[in-house]
Amino acid sequence: MRRANLVCGSLLLALGALSLVEALRLKDDWQGARLMPAVLAVVFAGLGAGHFAPALAAAERPAWPDVPSRRRVGFVFGVLVLYVAVLPSLGFLPATALFVLVLLRALAAFSWTVALALTAAIALASHVVFKHWLGMPLPSGPLGL
């Protein structure tokens, strides 16, 4: 049996248990707020069990990327998480400029001049359109940008 299916099947069984616990916890009748969690508990249990069936066990192996690709994916996602984390304190324009510059330099062999020009264009355009034109309350940071 493929390990991935075993893990996913177990996760679905866990979700089934969670749904059952939630259905039992709720203070409402069984034709009210409890109904759907209870139905889902049964559905998850059935689907979780289905993952242990031989037909699914013989399914294709997951196509996990090689180590360099995995690092690239991890790096891009890490930069994205960091961007979202610093956005409120740094402000939209500086954080966006840094985010775009780092990704442009990391994903392609752009020269500093090209990367800086593209960064300025993207960051300024998004600042003007979303913050000023559409009036989105994006964080300003200490520089007021």
Next chain:
Amino acid sequence: METLGFLLHGFAQALTPTNLMFAFIGSVLGTLVGVLPGIGPTSGIAILLPLTSFLPPAPAIIMLAAIYYGAMYGGSTTAILVNIPGEVASVVTTLDGYQMARQGRAGPALAIAAISSFVAGTLGLVGLTFFAPPLADAALRIGPPEYFGLVILAFSVVVSLSGASLVKGLSAAALGALFALVGLDPMSGVRRFAFGTTTMLGGIDFIAVIIGLFAITEVLLSVEESARAVSLAALGKLMPRWDELRRCVGTMLRATGVGFFLGLLPGSTPGAISFIAYDLEKRVSKTPERFSRGAIEGVAAPEGANNATTSAGFVPLFALGIPATPALAVLLSGLMIYGLQPGPMLFEKQPQFVWTIIASMYVGNVMLLVLNLPLVGLWARLCRVPYAVMAPLILLFSVLGAFSVRNNFSDVGMALAFGVLGYLMVKLGYPTAPLVLALILTPMLENALRQSLSMAHGSPLIFFTRPIAVTLIGAGLALTAWSLLSRRAPQ
């Protein structure tokens, strides 16, 4: 004949320079709203509603209506080019549209989306023109048991969206249903799956989910392959071939029928209906294996259906004062600002106003086609922009789109989490479309089921005593059985 007379009079008003100008502005803004992820027609109309307050009623409503149907046109552009649905109704368009773009056929995909939107939108308007009052009256007789039947019918689509493994497709749908239950129960007000936190009380927003599952996942997958551009293939012809256009005629008519008639029912969203139209097209196709691999009918069907639904939504709005979608609810508030109360009396008391709006929608549809077709080449060239430039842009728009939902970062965090979930699902062979469909349908299913049971004092027999409900449930079960048998046939 009386209707034609009213319509001609409406055209005389709609074609005045002022009304033409506001239809044009609305069409352009609507296209932009549709293209930008996260800013859907509802928020687009809500943002621009105060700006129309200085206008007389007709130009203001012409502009707001044009924003609504313009957004339906524009939503397909990013769905096809970069796998980001601009609005919910374009989720299905990504399935074949993005595959076509990857094969260097972004031009024909964009063109058929515009043509299908125009044909279905215009035919939907013909329906609106001639059948509004009687159809709206019929739609009013539909109650919770019939809605339950309709949702069961829509859920039957999950089987054909499941891809290689039915268990995995159903698991994805179950996950979507679970996410739909998070937050306050709308009927009893109790907290479900909120785990004591306040951030989960508002539920999981749909926009954050589709941004995560589609946009962020796609970037992660492309980065893994170190993609150089969405398509490096030569752009080739920008318009569909004649044989493709011929093949799509039936598709557009079927999509119009599905979109218009289901769109008459208040609460049936373009997002759910485009799934049904896509599924129907796959079922009637002699080569269903082409779907999800770049079939042009897979773009024409959902785009046609969501535009026909848009036109149909105006039937219950004008004739009964019932908004079929959240965007129409905002539009309804726009009408009420001007002291116009939609309902059966609107056609009698304000015929000039109603027919001017309807006529302007015909004009707006032509404007959108004229606006969109020449831009196909320009948009298609976006596919050749290096991915190193596209990736930061897509991620930036994703963050902005998720933030714009409720102006907070918890939705952005949710989008990031769904990005990881989507990536893992693709890697493990789980389709994401059933998750999205279940997320749309589960609240409708739960409300209809609970209201029906409440009506019948807890007896499920109510579903078997109402002819329309029985027919819809039967059709849903029959389609599910058909899909299951079709899956077995090749083996």
